[in-house]
Amino acid sequence: MIRIYRLFRNFGPKVALNNLNFRVRKGEFVFVTGPSGAGKTTLLRLIFGAEKPTSGQILINGINLNRISRPKLDLLRRNVGFVFQDFKLLPKRTVFENVALALEVTGEPPSFIQKKTHQTLRLVGLADKEKAFPLQISGGEQQRVAIARAIVRDPLILLADEPTGNLDPELTKDIMVLFRSIHMRGTTVIVATHSRELLEDTAQRTIFLNRGRIVGEK
Numbered sequence: 001m002i003r004i005y006r007l008f009r010n011f012g013p014k015v016a017l018n019n020l021n022f023r024v025r026k027g028e029f030v031f032v033t034g035p036s037g038a039g040k041t042t043l044l045r046l047i048f049g050a051e052k053p054t055s056g057q058i059l060i061n062g063i064n065l066n067r068i069s070r071p072k073l074d075l076l077r078r079n080v081g082f083v084f085q086d087f088k089l090l091p092k093r094t095v096f097e098n099v100a101l102a103l104e105v106t107g108e109p110p111s112f113i114q115k116k117t118h119q120t121l122r123l124v125g126l127a128d129k130e131k132a133f134p135l136q137i138s139g140g141e142q143q144r145v146a147i148a149r150a151i152v153r154d155p156l157i158l159l160a161d162e163p164t165g166n167l168d169p170e171l172t173k174d175i176m177v178l179f180r181s182i183h184m185r186g187t188t189v190i191v192a193t194h195s196r197e198l199l200e201d202t203a204q205r206t207i208f209l210n211r212g213r214i215v216g217e218k
Contacts, residue, residue: 034209081150
């Protein structure tokens with residue numbers, strides 16, 4: 001589903017990603033880990049199409065992100081959900097409105113938006129928080145809103161950047177149970193994390209980055 005070939009990303013003289021080569025198969029659950037500055041966020045942003053590589057290729061379902069027009073890239077990104085590290089929720093919109101926005105921007109009919117948003121918030125355990133505003137709910141609940149917004153369009157791929165970085169161990173377990181349930185529905189999931197605790201008990205494939213290079217895999 002995702003193929004990475006000789007991928008480089010430079011920011012001026014700094015090399016953020018250095019000759020990455022790997023693939024993620026359809027339906028896989030993959031962790032990408034490494035210390036701060038290893039290139040995890042940059043890699044996810046490149047897969048999402050939010051940035052372009054300095055050189056190298058990224059293919060999603062055989063489509064080369066470097067060779068498609070911006071309108072086609074926007075269409076492709078509708079199949080990719082992204083859970084941001086800092087949630088990026090709109091504080092003046094309710095929980096329901098934050099999630100529904102992902103459907104509104106694609107021009108879905110209001111009846112579908114209502115039904116799908118209700119369903120997704122139930123899935124993440126927030127049916128009773130629909131009318132609340134982000135600052136009125138806990139950090140763990142805000143993270144669930146961010147996940148709901150990322151999956152409300154039923155993406156083929158879900159990318160998550162340090163999704164448990166600001167959560168305590170108990171909430172971290174809850175969020176990972178949620179990600180695994182999403183994965184069991186057939187979604188390809190890639191989670192970037194530096195949390196050792198998160199990786200200790202996992203049998204999922206893990207790619208290790210350091211200074212922009214792949215230094216190991218299990």
